[in-house]
Amino acid sequence: MKLDNTLGSSLGAPDAKARANRVALAALMAELRLEEDRIREGGGAKAAEAQCGKGRLTARERLKLLLDEGAEFLELGLWAAHGMYAEYGGAPGAGVVTGLGHVSGRLCMIIANDATVKAGAFFPMTAKKVLRAQTIAMENHIPTLYLVDSSGVFLPLQEDVFPDTDDFGRIFRNNAVMSSLGIPQITAIMGMCVAGGAYLPVMTDTVLMTEGSGLFLAGPSLVQAAIGQKTGAEELGGAAMHAEISGTVDFKEPNDHLCLARLRSLVGKMGERPGAAPAAEIFNRVEFDAARDAPKFPAEDVYGLLNPEPGASNVYEMREVIARIVDGSRFDEYKADFGRTVLCGYARIGGRAVGIVANQKMHQSQTVATGPAAGMKRTEFGGVIYTESAQKAARFIMDCNQNLIPLIFLHDVNGFMVGKDAEWSGIIRAGAKMVSAVSTSVVPKITVIVGGSFGAGHYAMCGKAYDPRFFVCVADGALRGDERRLGGQYAGRGARQTDGARRKASLGGREKSRLRRDQERLRCAGRSALWSGAAVD
Secondary structure, eight states, rough: OOOOOOOOOOSSOOOOOHHHHHHHHHHHHHHHHHHHHHHTTTTTHHHHHHHHHTOOOHHHHHHHHHHTOOOOOEEETTTTTTTTGGGGTTGGGGEEEEEEEEETTTTEEEEEOTTTTTOOOOOOHHHHHHHOOOOOOHHTTEEEEEEEEHHHHOOHHHHHSSSSSTSSSHHHHHHHHHHHTOOOOOEEEEEEEHHHHHHHHHSSSSEETTTOOEEEESSSSHHHHHHHOOHHHHHHHHHHHHHIOOOOOOOOSSSSHHHHHHHHHHHHTTTOOOTOOHHHOOOOOOOOOOOSOSSSSSSGGGGGGGGOOOOOOOOHHHHHHHHHSSSGGEEEEESSSSSTTTEEEEETTTTTTEEEEOOOSSSSEOOOSTTTTOOOEEEOOOOOOOOOHHHHHHHHHHHHHHHHHEEEEHHHEOEESSHHHHHHHHHHHHHHHHHHHHHOOOOEEEEEEEEEHHHHHHHTTTOOOOSEEEEEEEEEHHHHHHHHHHOOHHHHHHHTTOOOOOOOOOOOHHHHHHEEEEEEEEHHHHTTTTSSSSSOO
């Protein structure tokens, strides 16, 4: 006999009672849907107009741009705080939108403050709703995206929001735990982010921020009342300050639309952890079409950038090299305004997502954040790793490991900066953090010597001792990369080129001849000793 496990049904044509039940339930559901539509309006049309007047989108407008076209959004906790806080005008949806949806093909948990509801303030139920969303993400290893636009804790109810185990503080604890579990978290600040709420973005892995937004522990008025300091919101905690001086923000974007587009681009490059979901491979890869996705500029142009003559300073724009390597010449640059002598960012090569760490050879103007010259502008010399550059690179390398994105290092490095300002700013500790991040990196690494590579900079940029899968030199790197790395007297010359007057080293004819001989000797030694796996064109 064949097993029959099909369920039967005794329901036939609906009788009068069934018809009455159907009508009553349909009417009830219609009422519920109408009420849900009212909840989705948040603080109402007037509040939405005020949000628009600031040049910002509402939470649901942001969701529409963030989610894949036609993708379903499974909203969670829509009814949270329904009928509560009437004495304060209510808090529809607890002032936050949470749910599951696909972003760049990846299922994500999305937590978006609704600034039309009391400026996105956290009520007691807001904290519970966010915590529930985080719990679901943790239990199912789902990447989590935070769209932040919040004035912080709702002060009249702070005693019910702030102190207990499952209150506001638990959100930050969950941020840390999720990161330790390898669950990617990205925050986009598109409005205010103040007081205790300012910790949430920085507890996540990557932070985006739009111009005109604010991120500070206390606003200008409170700062003046507390310590008597007068300062504007932009200077205190604007996007430009955090992108260039504090380094808190990884991506500064002009508006909500471009911020959400960047967020989608970053999510699209995330890797997939084994067991999280069925995947052909761990590292993210999309179909590569040579006609559509090739770099926009010919690779042969790089020959014009590099002077192979001994002692040549080779000041050039490393982005020109990157633009001739990556698919479509598209590059999501990380902390573009901070630590500018090291370039970091996300791209694709042959359809594969990669993170790129490269030495910038152009001299840069930077506002000093720490040390005796804090707040002043200084010129940073290309090819030299400064404290901020090392901090930026270390964090980027850790983010690539968190998101399972392989790393490519493009060397043309003179070493770490020296001097009183450098020591006061903590160059040794920052350099150690960068070396540590490279040492403990678990994603595949490829090292390319574009020009020179010597001193501790060689180590920090994933030198041969730091387990790159491949270690190669381009033509100019093969000529003088090994010499710079090993020739102490010439390394000293390179370091002296970064003095205050930016003097060019002058080589006499006899010294040039000796340099060429030593260079050739070291070049041959480098090949025979397998320092470099290949000289690539």
